[in-house]
Amino acid sequence: MPELPEVETVRAGLAPFVTGATIVAVDVRRDSVARHTPGGSAELQARLRGATIAGAVRRGKFLWLPLTFADDAPPAESLSAHLGMSGQFRVHTAADAPAPHPHCRARLHLSRAGDDLVLDFLDQRTFGYLHVEELRPTDDGFAGGQGSADALIPASVTHIGRDALDPDLDVPAALRAWRRGTRGIKQVLLDQTLVSGIGNIYADEALWRARVHPERPAQATSVATASALLEATQAVMRDALAQGGTSFDALYVNVNGQSGYFGRGLEAYGRGGEPCGRCGNALSRATIGGRASHWCGRCQRRYSPRRAAVR
DNA sequence: AGTAGCACCTGATTGC
C-alpha cells in the first residue's frame, strides 16, 4: 500500500511528465473521486481546465501539483491527490492511450509543447481522491524543494506533520510528540499530524528493527527508544525507496502496491507465524488499534510497569 | 484535549 516511499516514487515518476503541461480537459469517471471538492466533479473540472502544472510536491503520503494560470502569477492553487490504499497514476501519449481501465476514476488530458498526454488516476478501492484547492503559506517553514512551490502547501494538508524523511523535520519536537499520551507507540507512529508518511507496513517494520513492542505506551517510551524508532523508520523507508525507484518504464508511474519492494525486505509485516529473521522465534500477529500488526514476542518485549519500577 | 471507533469502498479469500 502506498506509504511515503511509494508516494515519493510516484511523485518522482510523475514530475518529468507533467511539469509544464497544461490541463486541457478532465474526464471524471466516478464522481466520488472529487468528493473533497465542495462542488464535486463539476468544480474539479472547471477549476483544473486551463491550469498549467508547475511541479510535483509531496508531504508524507500527500501529493500535489501546484497550478499556474495564464496570468503567470506564482501558484496559488493545487491539484491535490491522495492514493488511499490503491491509487495509481499512469501516463500515456494521447495517441497510445488505451480505453480507460475499469478502475480509472479520472482521466486528465494534458498538453505540453505540442505533445498531447493522458494522465489516468486509477483506484480500485476508491479511498483515494483528487482535489483542487488553494495553496496556503505554512508557518513551519516547509520547503518542498520544488522551487516555486516552496513554503506553500494545500489547505487540506496543513494539519499534516513534516514527514520522516523531510530534512527540516524538527527531530526533538517530533520525539517529544511521540512520547506523549496513553496510546500505544504504534498508533502514535501512524498519527500523520505528528510525523507523516508512516503507514501500517512501515510502522511494523520500524518497530521490529528498533525492537519495540507496538503496544508500548507512548509515555513510557524513552528518548533513546523514540530516537531509535525514528532512525529505524528513516532507514526502512530509505531502503524501500532505493528499491521502489528501480522499476518504472516511461508510461507507467509505479505505485508499487505489491511489486518491487514488497515481498522482499519485509521482516515483520505479513509474516505472522514465520520465524523472526533475528532470533527465529515465531512472529506474532494480532489486531492492534484496528490494524493488523506483526512483531516478534522475543525481540520486542511487552512493556511491564513492574519491570520498569524495579529498574 | 486526547482518544477510540466507525464509515468510506471493492475485490480476494475464507467459511458454511
Added chain:
DNA sequence: TGCAATCAGGTGCTAC
C-alpha cells in the same frame, strides 16, 4: 456449488 461473511488499507469525522 453458491452465497455470505471477513479482511485489508488511510483518513476524517463523530462521540465519548
